[in-house]
Amino acid sequence: MEDQFIKTSSLIGDPTRASILWTLMDGRAFTATELAVSVNTSPQNISMHLGKLLDADLLCVEKQGRHKYYRFSNKEVAYALEAMASLVPKPEVSLKNKPENYPPIKFCRTCYDHLTGKIGVAVTDSLLEQEIIVEKNNAFEISKEGEKWFSDLGINLEEAQKQKRIFLKPCLDWSERRNHIAGSVGTLLFNKMINEDWLRKTENSRAIIVTGKGEAALLKYFKIVV
Template sequence: MNPNIAKVASLLSDPTRSSILLSLMDGRIHPAGELAYFAKIKPQTASFHLHKLLEAQLISVEKHGRHRYYKLANADAAKVIEQLLSISPDSKVKSFNDSKEKSDLHFARTCYDHLAGYIGVQVTHSLVEQGFLRKADLQYEVTSEGSLFLKDFGVDEEKQRNKRRAFALCCLDWSERQHHLAGALGHALLDRMLEQQWIVRMPKTRAIKVTQSGKAAFEHYFKLSI
């Protein structure tokens, strides 16, 4: 039996459900009330849409006592959303706040569980240009020099390879129209940057801000002046 593409497409075509899914692209878990706020709908309406998305296995839910927290089902769901964004027309900017948010998202953001936007693409380019990664079709291979870099950077390469997911994938960046690093390795790099507070998450958005110490780290590791 063929997969029911039409059912998934119809779910994604709804603006409210699209807003919810985009909110979950930060890779974190969110309560229904917060997702309702992001989508500008009532909590009861959000519950209806979340139920539909759960049925389609686009999202998953964690129960903690009386509370429920939602997240994207997996990296595959995030990849589909990112690819749809890459072929979608830009929405019109209606205010200064809209313009600022759009600029922040284009500069640096999370794409589910890895770094995206201008910074994400430039980091990936740097790893390739320095000979740490080698692009092979739609994946990246870590070179021997890259293994040394990852050790120095504080990433356990073997641990990431042993995870039950793709190791180093090319993910098409919707705003840059170029590839950035995804997969277990992309996730590990993002985690390390957050852990060291080289980057910090911005509130109520999946945009990322580079800190002062982060600017020095990006210059040192990736030869990027920010």
């Protein structure tokens, strides 16, 4: 077992491969060429590395015409990489740091049952911005206007408040290093988005794709440009 572990870790440990895996972390499938561009290396080199990752069963491929789409072969891979990512030394963050302007969002992930990734953070930012939720000593609270906003959306907060589970809490996203909403409110919002087909789950990963309908809705309700 030990040497197997060592093999796997050196497989992941190579800078180029680590970069490939990092790129795939958003859950989408990428073609070989896309990955080559993303990690800034040659096609042959990418091909070699992808071969090794396939052999180790970390990735799988789907052929579509002359393209080959690579993605994680199962969600354990994503979990492991997330766990590794959580180990990176935390930079000294000043609280004054302005949140940067995020580039258009292409993807999001789920943190089991609520939204995370770029979208999760953006949604949370938007709710704060619109003062639908407000931060109070490291916790989130729903404002008066917020209650109206949620009921307009068709989300019944009274229901949620009755549940045993935590109603609303911030949850730190490991990659964005930003808070996003979790708790039953996070779940309700997430389910709403799925049910309305704004978002769609993917098969083998925790990735979520944004539908065309979703793009419009995100813009309308959250002023988020996808």
